[in-house]
Amino acid sequence: MVKLIQKFLQLASAAAVLGFASPAFAVTDIMWWHAMSGELGRQLEKLAADFNASQSEYRVVPSYKGNYTEAVTAAIFAFRSRSQPAIVQVNEIATATMMAARGAIYPVFELMRDEAEAFSPAAYLPAVTGYYADAAGNMLSFPFNVSTPILYYNRDMFRAAGLDPDVAPKTWPELGEAAKRLRAQGMACGFTTSWPSWINVENFSAYHDLPISTEANGFNGLDAVLDFNNPVVVRHIAQLAEWQATKVFDYGGRATSAEPRFQNGDCGIFIGSSATRADILKNSKFEVGYGMLPYWPDVKGAPQNTIIGGATLWVLRDRPREEYRGVAKFFGFLSKPEVQAAWHQNTGYLPITRAAFDLTRAQGFYDRNPGTAISIEQITLKPPTVNSRGLRLGSFVLIRDVIDDELEQAFAGKKTAQAAMDSAVERGNRLLRQFQRANPDR
Incomplete structure (x- = not known):
């Protein structure tokens, strides 16, 4: 009987030890809301899976929430009900809006410092850090998918049209002539672009060293005033509208809706995000060529450098402390050269660190x-100027919609280019003043 009691006590003691120890082996889930679908979404999920497999304490759980606007909106509503994720992917033009939500965000430089995780802005490309840092150089969010617009062309159709398949059009006049040749060869359209405002106003302005607004494109204060209705931008939009009439240029819609027109062979040239490369290569049945964004050769200083697009990862407050430890570990994982290099090579997004770029080059990629280095060469073509380092304007998600709306009016022949750009500036400035009034302490 004594032996039985001793055995029972030993088993009870072992069970108690296991009971006390079991929480230490519990995996902490970290919700990551994002806006990536298709091939990019699969690459994102692979990143999370690779991190989860690299350790046993944390599990990053990606959740697709629609496009960027839908993902941010979902996170805002979730925050109000205390069901927000730890991480949300936010597009670059919403940076000023996120900065204004001080009580809701956990700045990344603070997170990494609090969790004693290595994090140095100097390790990241200057074109990236400048966009997502405060005036003191502190990183507010974690750079994730960084892109810039480049030119893609159908090398097979270039051959058929008597164009050199090894030479991409470098200027807008050259692009217009190539597109006319493609039309004459029977293509439904010469060229099209995605993201109308991002490419034909925002990046166009940076590439020609022209301002989008006063106050250093918003970096110097909320009292910025839009002023992109200048003669160079107006002439460019007028030329696109003229080409639209003969389908030399053919407007394909907002956001990414024009992308399939290039992939299915309707248009011989496409200007879109460098990160479209993954989907283009997956879905196209022809040989793809690459080139830099075209420029108008008579504009002094052009080409300058393009600006970034894509999105960044913001950390939201009021999550358990153990989740933040996992988020910091995850960001450290994402910063590893080999992880960044693979992400860059598999998607077309820029490597966010110098080490990832150097590794990709050393690997012979x-x-x-x-053509795969074009995006990096273009964004670092010249040292950024006050006009070409990016934008930090409140409510720019809404302002971009306004610009797209006015561009559509011009392309449809309902307004002149000048009238459309004047209206875009006027309507956009009303939104800026509303944002300024709503954030008087910034």
């Missing part, structure tokens, strides 16, 4: 895949 750029030599094996001509």
Whole structure:
């Protein structure tokens, strides 16, 4: 009987130890709301899976929430009901809006410091850090998918039209002539673009060293005033509208809606995000060529450098402390050169760190895949000026919609280019003043 009691006590003691120890082996889930679908979404899920497999304490759980606007809106509503994720992916033009939500965000530089995780802005490309840092150089969010617009062209159709398949159009006049040749060859349209405002107003302005607004494109204060209705931008929009009439240029819609027109062979040239490369290569049945964004050669200083697009990862407050430890570990994982290099090579997004760029080059990726370094060369073509380092304007998600609306009016022949750009500036400035009034302490 004594032996039985001793055995029972030993088993009870072992069970108690296991009972006390079991919470230490519990995995902490970290919700990550994002806006990536298709091939990019699969690459994102692979990142999370690779991190989860690299350790046993944390599990990043990606959840697709629609486009960028839908993802941010969902996070805002979730925050009000205390069901927000730890991480949300937010597009670059919403930076000023996120900065205004001070009580809701956990600045990344504070998170990494609090969790004693290595994090140095100097390790990241200057074109990236400048966009997502405060005036003191502190990183507010974690750079994730960084892109810039480049030119893609159908090398097979270039050959058929008697164009050199090894030479991309460098200027807008050259692009217009190539597009006319493609039309004459029977293509439904010469060229099209995605993201109308981002490419034809925002990046166009940066590439020609022209301002979008006063106050250093909003970096110097909320009292910025839009002023992109200048003669160079107006002439460019007028030329696109003229080409629209003969389908040399053919407007394909907002956001990414024009992308399939290039992939299915309707249009011979496409200007879109460098990160579209993954989907283009997956879905196109022809040989793809790459080129830099075209410029008008008579504009002094052009080409300058393009600006970034894409999105960044913001950390939301009021989550358990153990989740933040996992978020910091995850960001450290994402910063590893080999992880960043693979992400860059598989998607077309820029590497966010110098080490990832150097590793990709050392691996021979750029030599094996001509044209894949164009996005980096273009964004670092010249040292950024006050006009070409990016935008930090409140409510710019809404302002971009306004610009797209006015561009559509011009392309449809309902307004002149000047009238459309004047209206875009006027309507956009009303939104800026509303944002300024709503944030008087910034």
